[in-house]
């Protein structure tokens with residue numbers, strides 16, 4: 001099976017060779033980063049259709065972490081603002097994303113979600129949130145982002161830094177499937193192409209291990225199968241970790 005996987009993976013790598021070359025010479029990534037927000041807006045509405053109930057249940061816990069002055073949230077890799085509709089009334093949100101091309105889509109979401117107060121949009125990667133003071137937010141939200149970041153441990157470390165003691169890191173992330181499944185096989189076969197068309201997304205990460213070894217005082221983490229048909233990203237982890 002390992003040999004078949006290697007052969008199929010090599011076929012995929014050959015098929016995407018033109019894209020690999022474009023990426024290597026620095027053309028693919030900047031172009032794709034302009035296009036990706038358009039794609040994400042479409043995908044987001046499909047994801048919210050399927051995961052809406054799960055997101056609502058998770059984000060209904062956000063008010064538990066409000067401090068006396070209200071609830072402040074920092075969202076890492078906010079994209080087009082897919083989560084705003086699930087946030088509680090009156091919360092203050094700092095949005096961050098390294099791709100500035102999301103800003104116009106974000107503005108649309110902000111206009112549609114008047115119950116949320118957007119404090120600012122910072123163009124920054126989750127690995128470097130130095131523009132945000134330590135211990136300054138009640139909750140950090142991160143959905144479908146740890147699959148793409150360069151360094152998961154650094155993102156979680158930064159989230160823990162900006163959280164106040166007792167604050168929480170909320171996550172919904174797709175992860176690698178169980179080794180014994182066909183899904184695991186195809187995730188590895190398709191990955192060489194997927195990363196280019198998913199803006200660096202990796203479907204083979206066991207992200208729960210990073211969260212389990214992070215310095216949370218308490219971690220509530222569940223593995224779920226999202227109701228996406230024929231999808232490479234149906235295995236998810238969902239939950240929150242408390243600082």
Ligand SMILES: C[S@@+](CC[C@H](N)C(=O)[O-])C[C@H]1O[C@@H](n2cnc3c(N)ncnc32)[C@H](O)[C@@H]1O
Pocket residue numbers: 040044076077078079080081082083096097098099102124125126127142143144145148149150
């Ligand atoms: C699949 S989209 C998810 C967007 C949004 N969180 C959602 O749930 O719809 C992945 C997002 O992660 C962002 N991203 C990529 N690399 C990142 C990094 N190193 N740190 C933070 N965000 C990153 C992308 O720009 C994009 O907005």
